[in-house]
Amino acid sequence: MSVVIIRQDGKIEEWKLALQLAAPEINFYSYLEDHQKDRIEVAMVWKHPQGIFKEYPSMRYIASFGAGVDFLLQDPEIPADVKITRVVDPVLASDMSEYVIGALFSFMKNLIHYRSDQIKAIWDPTPYIRIRDLTVGIMGMGALGSCLAKDLYRIGFKVVGWSRSKKNIDFMECFSGEKQRAEFLSKTNALVCLLPLTPETTNILNKPLFGQLPPGAYVINVARGGHLVDEDLIDMINRGHISGACLDVYHQEPLPKQHPFWAHPKILMTPHVASVSDAQAVVPQLLENYFRFKKGEALLNEVSTLRGY
Numbered sequence: 001m002s003v004v005i006i007r008q009d010g011k012i013e014e015w016k017l018a019l020q021l022a023a024p025e026i027n028f029y030s031y032l033e034d035h036q037k038d039r040i041e042v043a044m045v046w047k048h049p050q051g052i053f054k055e056y057p058s059m060r061y062i063a064s065f066g067a068g069v070d071f072l073l074q075d076p077e078i079p080a081d082v083k084i085t086r087v088v089d090p091v092l093a094s095d096m097s098e099y100v101i102g103a104l105f106s107f108m109k110n111l112i113h114y115r116s117d118q119i120k121a122i123w124d125p126t127p128y129i130r131i132r133d134l135t136v137g138i139m140g141m142g143a144l145g146s147c148l149a150k151d152l153y154r155i156g157f158k159v160v161g162w163s164r165s166k167k168n169i170d171f172m173e174c175f176s177g178e179k180q181r182a183e184f185l186s187k188t189n190a191l192v193c194l195l196p197l198t199p200e201t202t203n204i205l206n207k208p209l210f211g212q213l214p215p216g217a218y219v220i221n222v223a224r225g226g227h228l229v230d231e232d233l234i235d236m237i238n239r240g241h242i243s244g245a246c247l248d249v250y251h252q253e254p255l256p257k258q259h260p261f262w263a264h265p266k267i268l269m270t271p272h273v274a275s276v277s278d279a280q281a282v283v284p285q286l287l288e289n290y291f292r293f294k295k296g297e298a299l300l301n302e303v304s305t306l307r308g309y
């Protein structure tokens, strides 16, 4: 029983140790160490080097270490019949809520603005926004978006949501599909993107969409860089229609040093850390799926390659 672990962020040993401790009967290999590649059927992966799956002709099941699977579905070298799963985890969801709530308050209370004033020793009180004055619109009401909606509601925010299929949630108004998107946007003062990256959602955060938000709206993108048309965001902020943005994800990560986001006074950037899979929380579901796969049982959180998420 063998599994290959593939990731390029320096965390292979940490995950390998956590997995090995929990399942000593399985051999876990880093893709960088010697192992019989042609016999490996299962991989656990986070942002793999392109072309790596050509080296694993027996691959049948790939588990993403994260919630997103866009990097796997975009790889044409992964055969269509390979099963793919993703992480769905309450810790991942609550970490995401905490991040978004932090970003919202930093916008409402002008904290980034004051930090930049502080560096220049400027004393300039500015009006702030109260919870009761703001409606948060969540694009993507899945595992993360629906947890965020509950947490925001608990704090007292008005929340609206938008997804592919219709949701009925008693404490909030939910919209679905293309036809209801404009209405959803018209009610949103702070937009949070928690969509998966698919062909339908690529570049969805663009000028026409921003134009449908009320003037002064704030944008938080914690999903994928591919959702956002960078120059459209900058243009709509510079025109004053969008009051600013908090971004955690980018087209290219790390974001190249010359990118205009770095120096923009109204853009708060973080390095893809909104919610990071926690080994202790996630190892049990990775192993559960490994054993299910071995027994030929249905997998948890299997991705639909047709739907794209």
Ligand code: NDP
Binding pocket: 066, 067, 068, 069, 088, 092, 139, 140, 141, 142, 143, 144, 145, 162, 163, 164, 165, 166, 177, 194, 195, 196, 197, 198, 200, 201, 222, 223, 224, 248, 249, 272, 273, 274, 275, 276, 309
């Ligand atoms: P889910 O698959 O659980 O939810 C996706 C939601 O998006 C669903 O509500 C789905 O609708 C909706 N959706 C999908 N396609 C469309 C569409 N074309 N139009 C409208 N709605 C659509 O995903 P998660 O909540 O688990 O994660 C969302 C994303 O967050 C991940 O794919 C990942 O990219 C990102 N992420 C970022 C992290 C970070 O640290 N920055 C950490 C973790 C995740 P429906 O309900 O009808 O299916």
Ligand code: OXD
Binding pocket: 065, 066, 067, 068, 069, 275, 276, 277
């Ligand atoms: C994820 C992520 O998809 O960290 O889990 O972006």
